[in-house]
Amino acid sequence: MKKISDSTISRLSKYYRTLSRLVEKGVETVSSQGMADLNNITSAQVRKDLSFFGSFGKRGLGYNTKILRDEIGRILGLNKKWSIALVGVGNIGRALLDYEEFRKQGFLFRALFDKDPHKIGSEINGLVIHSDENICEIIDKEGIEIAIIAVPAKFAQQVVDALVECGVRAFLNFAPVAVKVPEGVQVKYENMSIELEALSFFLTR
């Protein structure tokens, strides 16, 4: 299978949102140039990104918004529900639990973990917070496919190791530290400070 670049995938996500909004507005077709304008990129970029996956447009006419949105949804795997575990129910963790966008896209929290004995056993949004005992059992039972790591940096690696051991192959890591994983396991990082620091850099120059 052809290697698709990370930037192409992240643009597909943006196209998906753009198209969703167009469909909501009742717009039925859009050109690559129209999509480009709405995403501050070039029309060639839009066409090239899509070309990796097929031909979705009509020459002379453009793309049908609803069809293209659904195609991209299918490409991204948004046509199914994903079972998510959240490890670390602190400030960030709780904000994520309340983040509507995730649920709308089919990312559903099904298991919570935390180290803090005060939190263990309590419930949030109908989910019990578990300790780190019997992790694999819970991961299995809930069919967890993706884990969101929202623990302090120094615990991130051990948490990921434990979950890899249970068979989890995809991680979204909010801890500001790189973690090692075996081949075939994917880790994405989310670090809000990095973008702020890029702005700080820009303003400093």
Next chain:
Amino acid sequence: MKKISDSTISRLSKYYRTLSRLVEKGVETVSSQGMADLNNITSAQVRKDLSFFGSFGKRGLGYNTKILRDEIGRILGLNKKWSIALVGVGNIGRALLDYEEFRKQGFLFRALFDKDPHKIGSEINGLVIHSDENICEIIDKEGIEIAIIAVPAKFAQQVVDALVECGVRAFLNFAPVAVKVPEGVQVKYENMSIELEALSFFLTR
């Protein structure tokens, strides 16, 4: 001034964190290879990134962790405090207000804005939530340099327009929509769904 790529800047942020941890641990020197291992990249990449800004190492010895951390801090503009405005005090907004990391890096919230009449006038963390009246006056008074946009997608453009008008030149946009800004204004995007969707794509293939 030489153009520095976004990827170099975001790696500098990561180096900064890595070095901070090393300094805390009492490690005094580190090689480019050591830094590379901690960030899952190559040593040539580390050296090349740093070379855009100067020569900070000693051949045969490596880098002094404390000195390099401070140099990178200076490059990124982290040696000063930045005044931040938060627009949109919803779930995400509130989580950001409580995010320790920002404050530690010198990013300080100094003004809050929201549209909701129920929120206007109330206080969070000692900051009053303002309406959209007299925005520029407040921006000026508080010396706001960066605005964090945490409003629904459909309001993002008008909010940014208003703030650009007040002279704000740097934005961190959590709304999942691209906004247009004039030359000389920088917008960075933060969209947690995009990384989850990349994982979904990975698991789908």
Next chain:
DNA sequence: AATTGTGAACCTCTTCACAGCT
């Protein structure tokens, strides 16, 4: 002996430009 700093080579991603379709 070890490790940096960097030009050159390499590779990947973006843009161009146009044939081909509607």
Next chain:
DNA sequence: AGCTGTGAAGAGGTTCACAATT
């Protein structure tokens, strides 16, 4: 006539490899 799909060209970012330095 208008717009897509795509090979080729161009731009940009990463890695190599080695001279220079401690």
